[in-house]
Amino acid sequence: MTPTLTRRHLLQGSLAGLTAGMSGGCARHLPSRRVVIVGAGLSGLNAALILERWGFDPQVVEAQERVGGRLWTLDHLPGSPEGGGNVMGSHYGRILKMAHDLGVPLRSPPRTLPTDYFIGNQRIPRDDWASAPANPLPDAWRNTPPSRLMGKLNASNPLLKTRAWHDPALMATDQSALSGLRALGFPETAITLIGTNNSYGNNLADTSLMSLYRVMGEFGRLSGPALAVREATQGNMRLPEAMAGQLARPVEMGEPVTAVHQSSTETRVTLASGKVLNADAVIMTLPLPALQQIDMDLPRARANLLGEVDYHKVIQLHCIVEAPFWENAGWGGSWWTDSLLGRIFTRPIPGTARYNMTVWINGDDCDELNILNETACTDTISRALWDLMPDAREVTSVGQLVRWSNDPHAGGAWALWRPGQAATAHPALRAPAGRVFFAGEHTAESYRGMEGAMESGERAALEVMRLLA
Ligand SMILES: Cc1cc2nc3c(=O)[nH]c(=O)nc-3n(C[C@H](O)[C@H](O)[C@H](O)COP(=O)(O)OP(=O)(O)OC[C@H]3O[C@@H](n4cnc5c(N)ncnc54)[C@H](O)[C@@H]3O)c2cc1C
Structure with missing residues (x-):
């Protein structure tokens, strides 16, 4: 049953309000609005499910012959190891709820x-x-073993909340991690070991100390049983597959999008096959290196920004x-x-x-x-x-x-933030451009990884509803 979308829901400004209304009746259906969602990763599929639930008509278009994007279970190998996203934190509320609702079994990883x-x-x-x-x-x-050295940042971590990495008062830490660690008194040998196998930056000089605080803060806030992680028993890709299976319109697979153009009333999405999809709005969920390849009407500064973020x-x-x-x-x-x-x-x-x-x-x-x-x-x-x-x-x-x-x-595993980008690049990258909206883990504010992807799809769906409802 399609729930009723009211102005009050939208003004509440978050999907919490929308979700709360879901058990209500369906006194008024919205005229069905077509939304094309580019990319069938977690962010795109979550946006599509939310929009469909609220009476919109989402069509997900995916370049590859599989859904899941950076969730990629290597099903052809014994043990089905994960080539992409592997663990789900106990604090991943959206992911865990989606798996529960869709009957995707989870387990503690071996x-x-x-x-x-x-x-x-x-x-x-x-x-x-x-x-x-x-x-x-x-x-x-x-x-302290090498893999725990970065955790020592939590002794000085100023980020007490997940969104605090955008707090203007803390922007002094949005500086190079290399000089920041030195200023904090980390010995050179420790800095070398941190940089040797760092999952959160390609090198410390080009990585924002703020982004390391963000990651370490997320881990540091968890303790005891909350440190336990989960994975999908049959492989993490089962989750996006189950999400795609819920959609009324099947995901268009193997259809790379090449261009998105818009007028004041609609958008045109062009596929590599030559097919054109007209829509009332579009959500682009591609990682930035892939997004850069799309012909779009973005202002020059915004287009340049796509190439300035490291992966x-x-x-x-x-x-x-x-x-x-x-x-x-x-x-x-x-x-x-x-x-x-x-x-x-x-x-x-x-x-x-x-x-x-x-x-x-x-x-x-x-x-x-x-x-x-x-x-x-x-x-x-x-x-x-x-x-x-x-x-x-x-x-x-x-x-x-x-x-x-x-x-x-993909063009890389996840977005990295250079010194100075927390304040400027990150907010700019998720801002809508006319009828084109942006999601994907790189646009998430509170969480990172899989949960960040879900969060971003939710936010983009809400923005589309505000435009079209
Ligand atoms: C090695 C690795 C390990 C990870 N480990 C973890 C972890 O342990 N925990 C965690 O939470 N997260 C982890 N992550 C991150 C997590 O997997 C991602 O944040 C999340 O899956 C991203 O989802 P997304 O929807 O933002 O993007 P994606 O999953 O990348 O979805 C984007 C989709 O767009 C498609 N696409 C690209 N170009 C086009 C085009 N031109 N036209 C149409 N479609 C296109 C892609 O094929 C893809 O399906 C890991 C990632 C990697 C790579």
């Missing part, structure tokens, strides 16, 4: 095996980190391990390295004796690998792996190379 360290090719067992001669940290810092570089090599080669040597099974290999995460495949092992390379270290062809890149990473762990070779097979920066539909 435990990632314990992490040992390689510094300069010297192996440091996890229990010896603090005392190991190869640990480069000064005395007061030696107890995080991630390369993954997904491997299958037949036997726990690490056990004889007394290793835990996962590794943090300061080598080309970055981090190696291993976890058991439930119900089997095998393991998924993922080499995960972050940031500018990906550059030299991204310019290689698929085979050369896979060979380079595998050779580095066999050199570091000769015992792995006999029992490990390579399953899939994933390079997010080279994916034309």
Whole structure:
């Protein structure tokens, strides 16, 4: 049943008001308004579901032959590892509710095996980190393992709330993380280790300290049971698939959008196939590197901005391990390295004796690998792996190379914020341009990742309703 959309709902300014009214009757149907949503990731699908629920006529158009975008379950590999978004935080209210409502089962992920360290090719067992001669940290810092060093930012974190990263009073921290960490007294050795496998910036000089505070603040606010994460039991892509399955109009798959033009009364969306869709409004949910490729009537400053935001570089090599080669040597099974290999995460495949092992390379270290062809890149990473762990070779097979920066539909794993961009670029990127609206994780205000994508779809749907209702 289509609920009634009232002026009061829209003036309340959030979907909380709209959702609260959903159990009401359907005394007045709105004239059906066509909204084209470009991109069938979480943000686009969430926007479409909300609009459809309120009597609009959404049509989602997707370039690829699958939905989910940066959620990509590698179903062809044993254990179906995630090539994209992997864990759902316990604070992801929209994601968890959507999974519950659509009957997508979630579980606690199988435990990632314990992490040992390689510094300069010297192996440091996890229990010896603090005392190991190869640990480069000064005395007061030696107890902290490399992956926890950034968490020390929470001792000075000024962001007490999720949206505070836009607070003008805090903009002094929207400076280079490299100089910011130095000013905070982080030793150079700690800064080097933080930059070595940093998931939240390609390099510290070009990353805003504010954005690191934002990430660490999100983790820091969670404690105890709230730290538990979830994943979809059959693979995270099942969630966007279930969302797409709810829509009255099937997602148009394999239809890249090439242009969006608008007049004062309608918009025209052109597909690579030559087909043209007319709509009352359009929501663009593409990551910025993909959005840049679309021919749109954006003012020059806005168009330039699309190219000024960095995207995080991630390369993954997904491997299958037949036997726990690490056990004889007394290793835990996962590794943090300061080598080309970055981090190696291993976890058991439930119900089997095998393991998924993922080499995960972050940031500018990906550059030299991204310019290689698929085979050369896979060979380079595998050779580095066999050199570091000769015992792995006999029992490990390579399953899939994933390079997010080279994916034309993504251009990277997630948006990064350069110094100064929290105040200016981020708000500008989500502002509507006439009848064209913008969603996607890069436009989210409160959350990041999957929940940020959902939040952004919700906000864009509300903006469209305000225009068309
Ligand atoms: C390696 C990796 C690990 C991650 N880990 C986590 C995690 O643990 N937890 C978490 O919360 N988040 C994680 N994320 C982030 C999370 O997956 C994303 O934030 C979220 O899925 C983004 O959704 P979106 O709708 O904004 O964009 P997308 O999912 O990118 O959707 C955009 C869609 O637009 C389509 N498209 C592109 N160009 C065109 C075109 N021209 N025409 C039509 N369609 C087009 C794309 O194919 C795509 O389907 C991870 C991401 C990656 C890559």
